[in-house]
Amino acid sequence: MTERADKPEMMEEYTDYTLDMFSRSVGRDHAEIRQFAKWRKLVEGADSYTFEVSHLAAQRPKVAIRRESGEEFDLISFASYNYLGYSYHPEVLAAAKEALDLYGLGATGSPLLNGTFQIHKLLEERIVDFFGQEDYGVSLFSSGYGANVGVISAFIHKGDHVVLDRSSHASLIDGAILSQGKISLFRHNDVEFLEKVLKRLDHKNSRILVCCEGVYSTDGDYGHLKAIGEVSKKYGATVLVDEAHSLLVAGENGRGVCEEQGVLDEVDMIIATFSKSFGGVGGCLYAKKDITNYINYYARSRMFSCALDPAVTGGLVKALELAAGEDGRRKRKRIIDNANYLRSKLEGKVDIGSSTSWIVPVIYGDERLTLPLSDYLQRQGIDISLMMFPAVPKNRSRIRAFVTSEHSLEQLEKGAEVLLKAADKFNFLLE
Numbered sequence: 001m002t003e004r005a006d007k008p009e010m011m012e013e014y015t016d017y018t019l020d021m022f023s024r025s026v027g028r029d030h031a032e033i034r035q036f037a038k039w040r041k042l043v044e045g046a047d048s049y050t051f052e053v054s055h056l057a058a059q060r061p062k063v064a065i066r067r068e069s070g071e072e073f074d075l076i077s078f079a080s081y082n083y084l085g086y087s088y089h090p091e092v093l094a095a096a097k098e099a100l101d102l103y104g105l106g107a108t109g110s111p112l113l114n115g116t117f118q119i120h121k122l123l124e125e126r127i128v129d130f131f132g133q134e135d136y137g138v139s140l141f142s143s144g145y146g147a148n149v150g151v152i153s154a155f156i157h158k159g160d161h162v163v164l165d166r167s168s169h170a171s172l173i174d175g176a177i178l179s180q181g182k183i184s185l186f187r188h189n190d191v192e193f194l195e196k197v198l199k200r201l202d203h204k205n206s207r208i209l210v211c212c213e214g215v216y217s218t219d220g221d222y223g224h225l226k227a228i229g230e231v232s233k234k235y236g237a238t239v240l241v242d243e244a245h246s247l248l249v250a251g252e253n254g255r256g257v258c259e260e261q262g263v264l265d266e267v268d269m270i271i272a273t274f275s276k277s278f279g280g281v282g283g284c285l286y287a288k289k290d291i292t293n294y295i296n297y298y299a300r301s302r303m304f305s306c307a308l309d310p311a312v313t314g315g316l317v318k319a320l321e322l323a324a325g326e327d328g329r330r331k332r333k334r335i336i337d338n339a340n341y342l343r344s345k346l347e348g349k350v351d352i353g354s355s356t357s358w359i360v361p362v363i364y365g366d367e368r369l370t371l372p373l374s375d376y377l378q379r380q381g382i383d384i385s386l387m388m389f390p391a392v393p394k395n396r397s398r399i400r401a402f403v404t405s406e407h408s409l410e411q412l413e414k415g416a417e418v419l420l421k422a423a424d425k426f427n428f429l430l431e
């Protein structure tokens with residue numbers, strides 16, 4: 001692996017771009033596609049396209065990747081949200097294989113029609129048992145994205161209101177847009193701001209849905225769920241918490257940040273994804289049974305899309321069983337120790353924002369650094385995601401490290417060392 005600051009003119013040409021540059025053209029000839037193709041060729045020519053690299057095996061802490069050029073790298077991974085390592089756990093794989101043999105490769109139908117299998121019902125029951133609340137149900141979706149889009153757009157209608165934390169994930173925003181409700185944003189985790197927003201709305205006559213997250217995927221901090229719940233209830237609003245990055249990981253029993261902050265009984269809807277701590281794919285709504293029954297029938301991303309893959313569902317049932325038991329308890333402790341360890345190596349040296357969870361961002365700011373920085377990090381031995389606008393605000397671009405329970409201290413140490421080296425080289429070390 002070599003350091004590559006050796007192509008300055010080429011780098012300037014292709015790095016001087018932002019994601020939105022190519023998406024604004026109007027007219028019949030699609031100038032943006034031509035311009036994007038030209039830029040893409042430049043990046044390829046410089047062998048610096050670090051997105052969509054092929055991973056050659058499971059998302060373990062050590063991964064092998066192959067770039068478009070054919071060049072292969074062995075890397076330590078901080079890019080995968082396989083938080084508890086269940087995507088490659090032998091018992092999870094065995095359960096998925098068993099379901100594969102029984103049910104076949106795909107569901108081949110909408111869940112509402114022929115696509116529901118017994119394994120889906122089992123997963124629903126197990127999730128309800130896991131939370132242990134009366135009269136609750138689960139509505140399964142084939143992705144977490146689809147769950148947010150489907151739930152919000154089925155629950156909120158024209159003239160209603162969706163109130164979102166400004167750091168909300170794209171799927172919450174897209175669900176709000178699709179619902180045709182009126183959208184309001186409140187400053188991240190700012191409950192006074194939220195109250196000002198709610199006061200302005202016609203809360204006596206219209207439906208209001210307040211959306212927030214357990215752990216925020218770009219900042220790695222916790223949602224202030226208790227205070228958000230209290231103020232929302234004061235104005236008769238329904239509260240949805242997206243626990244995509246926190247279910248199975250946060251809370252003593254893994255029931256998420258809602259458990260950790262003692263608000264399970266006050267939250268109306270919990271969204272989970274199966275692509276993260278479960279190590280699979282898919283998503284769900286957990287809510288009172290009357291709500292999940294309605295959503296099953298009316299969420300368009302569920303009705304008009306094939307059901308969750310049955311083989312994956314077999315694996316999800318096992319991952320949940322493991323996470324609910326001793327394995328989960330051990331891993332929940334490990335992931336927190338690991339995240340604290342990585343943070344202790346970075347704190348005060350680089351800007352890690354407000355991170356307090358297993359998501360540790362390192363903010364470098366200028367989005368034009370993204371490709372050379374990403375190229376550098378790969379060549380220095382780590383697989384890690386970089387985020388820029390529109391995923392984060394302009395000039396708040398960041399490297400995002402996902403810590404898992406499966407990382408060793410040596411791997412975390414090496415990760416921190418590479419990040420600090422990169423910060424020095426690209427000039428974002430704190431003074």
Ligand SMILES: Cc1ncc(COP(=O)(O)O)c(C=O)c1O
Binds near residue numbers: 274281
């Ligand atoms: C907060 C949040 N919600 C929903 C999703 C969508 O989940 P999925 O990738 O499982 O579709 C993500 C994905 O990263 C997310 O971060």
